[in-house]
Each structure stands twice: as structure tokens, then as C-alpha cells.
Amino acid sequence: MTFDENYQIQRFPAARPGEPGFEQAVEWIRAVNHGFHQPKRTLEQITTALGVRLADDREQLGVYQRGSVAEHSFPAERPVATFGTLRKDVNIGFGKMLPALLVTAVTVRASHRRRGILSRVMREELGRAQQAGLPLAALNASEAAIYRRFGFGVSTKERKITVDVGPKFKLNHTDAGRVESVPRQVLLELAAQIFASWHAAQPGSVGRSEGYRYQAAGMGGWGNEDDDNVLAALHYDAAGVIDGYVSYRFLGWDVSPGTFEIVDFVTANEAAYLALWGFLASNDLVERVSWATAPPENPLEWALEDRRCVRLVDEKDMLWLRILDVVAALEGREYSTDGELTLEVHDRLGFGSGSYRLSVAGGAVQVIQLDPGTEGSGSQAAVPSGDADLSLDVADLASIYLGGVLPSTLLAAGRILEHRAGAALLAQRMFAVEKAPFCASHF
């Protein structure tokens, strides 16, 4: 039996209680929770989560069984697979933004796995996004072996760190502003605007869900419990303008040494960032701060007299990027140096297959699609193909696109093939961005 004989796809928005579609949205959330082995949520928690989904303008996709379902199994109204999407801008370096389809809540019920459901839905949704003119797609992956086959490449990473804020913590930073402890609820109002300043200046950043300001304030926006243990502090610059916040919780007297866990930490500039670290470290009775989503390139390490106060606990891939329109993506970038590169791009799903000549002269960017590939995506007329300088998968193009993964590393790994000596190094210099890319938005 084919997919279409067994299943049907439905797409729908979130809804509030009493509105049409509310029951369907509730069943969809329950399917997501089941897929991620999460504890059952109350209707109230699901309603809160749906409120965030509405505010984000998310689309829910469900795959439903056709005909009758197996006796005693979940009802036909409960989708066997889920796939959520929303749209946000990605900072692609030097303050430039491109819109992306963000893919989230991907689950297939265990008893329906490995029948090609994800493959079918992914191909369809990426195709629709490309048709709608979105040059990029992105996701956070639960496992690293799933998404490369669909053209997604790792573009940013994040670190879990602990910071020793005991006597060894000596920060070489003099703050021109000040820090104040504040009621956590003020972040509901302030978090989004501070994030917007950070986002505008941070390559690799993806626009944030509405849920984040609730999370920052400890107010359970994604259907979690309100958490009165969350504490908050703001940084004010010399002129009194609020330019950063940190929210955190004390892990309790049973944890030794006394530890703060960071909930959210966003600043519009490095001075506020370092000042808030100074504030965290200045708290009595606390000798450790843990942070599960820290940037790999962390100015804190270099502002400390003893950089070993920052200890790496774990590092993992964070943002997986997918280029849907190679011409638009390459044209959208600002490049760190002039140069000319011909890229032969392979794309198993066909969206970006083809050869592209990228020319940057005096900062002006021109991209010509030379060979449209099998299902090429370029908007320009095809002209005869020249010899490629580099051959690479569209997933690897996504990895080097934000400057976070070096072409020389992918060359050494055999992922990129170099046909002209020095082409990988030129790509490295051209794709470099103004600071290490980092994404602070899980979705």
C-alpha cells in the first residue's frame, strides 16, 4: 500500500478553547508529547502551549490514518505523525536577514516508523516553502543522524558549561553601567526587545518564539509550570538604558557547591554580558553557575584572569540550516573578501542541485546559475557550465554559509572536493562573518 492509500495529510492553525479546530489541535499536541516520551499534559497546559503557537503563527501538520484504525489503538483523530512549522528571520552575518521555514515537533508514532512518513512530509513541506519563496529552512535536531539526508547541515553549536564563581573568579571588566535585581515578571515585557537588539547583531541567530519571554520570566509559556524560584537581573548602561538581562534559579541547599542555573541570558552588547557575569559571581553562598545553552566562543573565558573557571561539560550541534534557494541565499550574504568561486552543489531532494558562480567584486555580489541540475532552483537563466572550484552537498554549503564551519575542515573530512588549489581557503575567507555564529533560539 502506498502512503496515499494509508495516510492523509492535514494542515491547520492552533486554536483557543471553543474555537473550531481546538479539539484537533489538542490531539496534535498529545501526539507530539507521545512522540517525545513526554509526561501527559493537562488540558490547561496544552491550552497555554496552543496560545504560544497561535502567537507564533505556527502551522500544525498531522498525518492521519485512512479508513478504520486498529482495534484498541489511539483514535483516528490522533495523528500518527506530526510536523510543525513557523517562519522567522535568520541573521546571515553583517546584520543581513533572510526568512526561513523553521521545522519543529517532528514525530512519527513508533508503530508507524520507518515507512517513509517523515521523508514524504519533509519533501512536501520543503517544496511548499521553496514555492512560497523562502530561501532557507532550519531545525534543531533530536539526533544528529536524521537530517543530513534532507539537506540540513550543522551551522551553529552550543555548549553546556559550568563557571566557578568562587574566589578564583576575577573578571577584567569595569562596568560603566549598573545591575539591579528585579522581579522576574518584568522580563515578560522586556525580554523580546533586548533579544531583538542581540538578534540584529548576532550571526546565526534565529528570531524567537513568543514562548521565550514567558520562559525567561519563569512563567511557563510552553505549558510548563510557573516557577517562583526564577530570579532576574537587568543591566543598565551608563545612560540608564536597559541593555541586558539574565534569569536564573538557585538549585537549592541540597546541591553542593551552591549553584545558579541560567534560564535565559541575553544582552545587546558585550559590556552588559560581562557585567551580568560579574553580578552572578558577586552573589554570596553561590560558587557555581551552570548554563546549558552557552555560546562556544564565549568572551567570558577571555575576560577572566583564570579561563579555567569556565568548564566545558558538553557541546552539541544546535542550528541545522537548509538552503532551499541557492541563488537567493548566496546573493543575500555579505562577503568578507572579494573573490570568485564556482560551486557544484549536490542536493538529494533536488531543490539546490546545480553549478553556481559566485562573484564578489568591490563588495558587490553576483550569483549566476551555470547548470540548473535536475531540479535546479535558481531564478537566473542557465548558461553553460564551467569547471567547478568546489563540489559539495547542499548540507555542507549550509554549514559553511554562516561561517561557523570551516571549508578546510570539511575538505579534510572528504565532504568538500576541491578542484582548484586554494578554493577552500578562499571560500573560508569569503564566508567568514563578523563574529562566531551562534543561535540562542530553540524551536
Ligand SMILES: CC(=O)SCCNC(=O)CCNC(=O)[C@H](O)C(C)(C)COP(=O)(O)OP(=O)(O)OC[C@H]1O[C@@H](n2cnc3c(N)ncnc32)[C@H](O)[C@@H]1OP(=O)(O)O
Ligand atoms: C526538528 C525536530 O523536531 S527533531 C525531532 C525528531 N523526532 C524524534 O526524535 C522523535 C522520535 N523519532 C521519530 O518520531 C521518528 O523516528 C522520526 C521522525 C525521527 C523518523 O520518522 P520516520 O517516518 O520513521 O522516518 P522515515 O521512514 O521517513 O525515514 C527516513 C530515513 O531516515 C532514517 N532515519 C529515521 N529516523 C532515524 C534516526 N532516528 N536515526 C537515524 N536515521 C533515521 C531512516 O532509516 C530512513 O533512511 P533512508 O532514507 O536511508 O531509508
